[in-house]
Amino acid sequence: MDAESFSNFKRDPKKYMKQVNDNCEPLIVTSHYIDDTVVVIGKSEYDSLISTVEIQSNPYLMDKIHSGEMEFMNNEGQTHDIFIDEK
Incomplete structure (x- = not known):
């Protein structure tokens, strides 16, 4: 499972959403605060x-x-x- 910082994710969310759906693999979007970290998965x-x-x-x-x-x-x-x- 790949991880990407929120600052990188917000620059091009469409790219990362396509990556998640094309690879059928979740993406961890990290934050400075662990409680704000999320996992992006395809629908x-x-x-x-x-x-x-x-x-x-x-x-x-x-x-x-x-x-x-x-x-x-x-x-x-x-x-x-x-x-x-x-x-």
Whole structure:
């Protein structure tokens, strides 16, 4: 993960935003005060993180995931063909 000072970031924020999105890698924007330091991430990365947190915070979904893992490990799972309608 790269780091850049706030003074450099504010000179050309568009450049750094493009870098973050093109590389799919967060950027730390540093400040003299540690509490003011931020991490810049792309929207798709943010959405993915939020989705993961929501799933992991849902006991019902986590139970389903763990049940599926146990079925897989015990060779009890079922396979299904997936058909995609490409219109």
